[in-house]
Amino acid sequence: MTGLDTTVPHSARRYNYWLGGKDNFEADRHSGDAIAERWPDIITAARENRLFLRRSVRYAVRHVGVRQFLDIGTGLPTADNTHQVAQAIDPFCRILYVDNDPLVLTHARALLTSTPEGGCAYLEGDVRVPEKILEDPALQETLDLSQPVVLMLVAVMHFVSDADDPYRVVATLLDALPSGSLLVLSHASYDLIPAEQAARLIEEDYPGKEGFHSRTRAEVSAFFEGLRLLGQPGPAGGGSRRPGLISEWRRGPEDGQVPPRSAVSTWGGVGRKP
Numbered sequence: 001m002t003g004l005d006t007t008v009p010h011s012a013r014r015y016n017y018w019l020g021g022k023d024n025f026e027a028d029r030h031s032g033d034a035i036a037e038r039w040p041d042i043i044t045a046a047r048e049n050r051l052f053l054r055r056s057v058r059y060a061v062r063h064v065g066v067r068q069f070l071d072i073g074t075g076l077p078t079a080d081n082t083h084q085v086a087q088a089i090d091p092f093c094r095i096l097y098v099d100n101d102p103l104v105l106t107h108a109r110a111l112l113t114s115t116p117e118g119g120c121a122y123l124e125g126d127v128r129v130p131e132k133i134l135e136d137p138a139l140q141e142t143l144d145l146s147q148p149v150v151l152m153l154v155a156v157m158h159f160v161s162d163a164d165d166p167y168r169v170v171a172t173l174l175d176a177l178p179s180g181s182l183l184v185l186s187h188a189s190y191d192l193i194p195a196e197q198a199a200r201l202i203e204e205d206y207p208g209k210e211g212f213h214s215r216t217r218a219e220v221s222a223f224f225e226g227l228r229l230l231g232q233p234g235p236a237g238g239g240s241r242r243p244g245l246i247s248e249w250r251r252g253p254e255d256g257q258v259p260p261r262s263a264v265s266t267w268g269g270v271g272r273k274p
Contacts, residue, residue, distance in 0.1 A: 009208050011159055012075045012101045018046040023107060031208035038200040039193060041263035048264050049155045049186055050080070051255050052246035056184040056270050057085040059231055059250060060150045064272070066182055067093045068149045070139070070173075072127050073156030074099040082152060083120050091115035096142040098133055100126045127156055128164045130172040148180035155266075157223065158188045161213050170223050179273055182230075185223055186246045186268030190214040193265045217242060220267040227271030243269030 009031035013024040017032045024032075036042050060066045067090055071082045074097040086093035097120065099105055105122050114120035121142040125133040133139065143149055151173055160166040174183060190198040201209070221242045229243065231250045246268040247258055 010101050010103075011155075011208075011211065012073070012099060012104050014208065015046055015075055015155070018043050019050065023103065027207070031206070034206035035201075035208055038204065038206070039197045041193075041259075041265075044259050044263045045188065045266055046155075048247045048259065049266060051251075052186055052249060052268055053082065053152070053154045053184075054080045054085050055250050055252070055255070056154075057082055057150070057152075058089065059270065060182055060184070061086050061089045061093065064148075064182060064230070066148045066150050066180070068143050068147060069093065069095040069152055070098070070133075070143060070149050070177075071095060071152040071154075072098040072125070072133070072173075073153065073159075074104055074122075075155075083114060083118070087115045087118050091117040094119040094142055094144075096121050096123060096139055098123045098125045098127070100124065127153070127169060128160055130169050134173070134176045145176065146178060148182070149177045150182045150184060151177060153183070153185045154268075155186050155188065157185065158213050158215065159211055166213075167222060174227075174273060177273060181273045183224065183227055183271045183273070184268075185220075185243075185271075186266050187215055187220045187223070188212070188266045189216060189220065191216055191265055191267075192245075192262045194262060217267050224269060224271040227273055230270045230272055232269060243267045 006025040007027050009027045013028040014032045017024040017029050069082050069086060083093065083095040086095065102124065105124050119142055121138045123133065123136050123138045125136065157166050160169060224243060232244055245261055245264055246266045247264040249269065251258060
């Protein structure tokens with residue numbers, strides 16, 4: 001696995017650690033523990049992100065009828081991966097997974113198998129360079145860009161700094177997708193974290209801090225500019241014009257009790273391209 005440095009924490013492996021997985025290294029665990037020491041609810045937030053992914057994929061297939069997924073920042077395989085959720089509803093769904101951690105792609109190729117009717121492919125790529133993802137033959141071979149695609153950016157964009165122009169990244173990806181495509185995005189924020197815990201996360205030094213970029217609800221809303229938000233609660237059933245908390249988006253009884261908002265503090269939603 002070229003490019004794998006086990007001495008540097010990686011967000012996908014740290015996320016795996018928080019979810020109780022075993023595909024992580026000492027650096028990932030050290031970083032995960034350092035963040036959890038400052039904000040113990042990070043484990044709840046990570047679990048809620050996974051539930052949001054599951055609900056949004058089901059919604060895309062069942063209610064919107066989209067059968068193709070471009071999942072960037074895939075993370076290490078766990079239960080209810082994108083293709084498993086989608087193909088359980090329609091086995092003809094097709095998914096392209098993209099991640100910049102070689103360990104993620106190695107595990108994905110070994111463990112994430114598609115239904116015979118559908119398709120799964122895997123691409124090592126960096127969301128900060130969307131042009132390379134869009135130009136890769138694997139994308140053209142897996143997805144039909146004349147038909148709507150779900151762009152999955154779940155817990156990814158808070159690892160893209162302002163210097164890398166995150167809004168250009170998302171706009172570039174969406175511009176390549178046809179009308180009717182969806183953006184599924186979640187983004188962590190300090191908005192609802194208790195002030196004392198947020199201060200520690202912002203002011204103290206710890207492994208993993210340098211790669212994280214909190215954004216406010218208004219800043220997360222900007223990722224959805226020009227899109228119609230779907231499935232959002234709002235006045236008189238009209239829906240909200242801003243993304244809400246991921247833990248509240250179309251939550252069902254199977255997802256358990258809604259955690260306190262301060263334990264999630266992650267904005268997200270599903271937007272449809274006109």
